[in-house]
Amino acid sequence: MGPASDSYIIQAMRFATKALRVGQEPDATFRAVVPPLYQSTTFAWASLDDIPKIDYTRCQNPNRQMLEEVIASLEGGAGCTLTSSGMAAIAACFSLLKQGDHLLMATDIYGGTFRMVEQYLPQQGISHSVFDAHRPETIAAAVTPASRMLIFETPANPTLRVCDIAAVVAEAKRHGLIVVFDNTFASPALQNPIALGVDLVVHSTTKYISGHSDVLGGCVVSANDELAHTIYEWNKAYGATPSPFDCWLSLRGLRTLSVRMERHCANAQRVAEALLVHPAVRSVSYPGLPSHPDHEVAKRQMNGGFGGMLAVEFHDEATARRVAEGTQVFLLAESLGGVESLIAYPPLMSHATMTEAQRVERGILPTMLRLSVGIEDADDLIEDLLRAIGG
């Protein structure tokens, strides 16, 4: 029998089963059910004529290869390249751009992506314009003859607005652009952008894929072999590759993504509904609420859930700050997608790079908190928030 991933039965399996079985045959020596950790940086050649498939860990490693195979399968891509962080994955995509090229970036974008595009791409002679992903027709106005790539994300960080992925892709393709999509907030359990025409899907695997806030990583999933090869070669050359142990930990996390995500979604829905009716709250942005402006789009393009992230806006900044500092179950911390619930204050955290004017233009207000809803008991989470809001 060939490797598990070659098997027709495994390729035909559904998401939760694939996460546990693709590329994960019991090891050849001891039939260990859990993949062994190959901490070795180098692998012996049997002779000068017999080069091992994996010979040096920066280029490839069994733990990395296994995780790449699973993620590619879960995203429906031709190949996956793991990187040492989500930002390294985004940098790998930008490596396809050369001096004189132009990039289109959505206005709703993670602050780290914004920083790379605004501060560092110009140093390489790469210019950019912004467009509104909720109005794909704005792409035409932003495109120049030098435009080569477009990057966007949804649900967006931190506003949780949802744009129509297929509509953005259709417009980008009319202009011949390579389309890069950051799928970190949804995870492959809820959204598969390659099926909607995206060329390169990026994840910060630090978040839902690993899921336990104990490993930093990223990946690029490519829609075709040529892109997969180019990204892999760049990563090998620049060396932004993850350690075997980080890959081992991330695979351990990924194996339970499906059940974690179900609980994240259920808890976030309950928290959103509880906050929505509180008098101190001006608005709640959660794609699973029928009142969310993009609820219908989210229903159409997300599979079986709306994620664990939400944004809550209070009537005043003092309340937002009091809640940020006053919860006992939610911790005030950067990051998201782990099993524990976190509160972020975007102006001082994820979007600190932007000026206040740039934040306000994007609806990132000082009265707003971003919640990463974990897998604790939902009643404890709601009571914690209500206690901190007070009144």
Ligand SMILES: Cc1ncc(COP(=O)(O)O)c(C=O)c1O
């Ligand atoms: C949407 C999104 N993309 C990319 C990143 C960057 O990931 P990393 O911190 O793993 O480099 C983050 C980090 O918060 C993120 O939220």
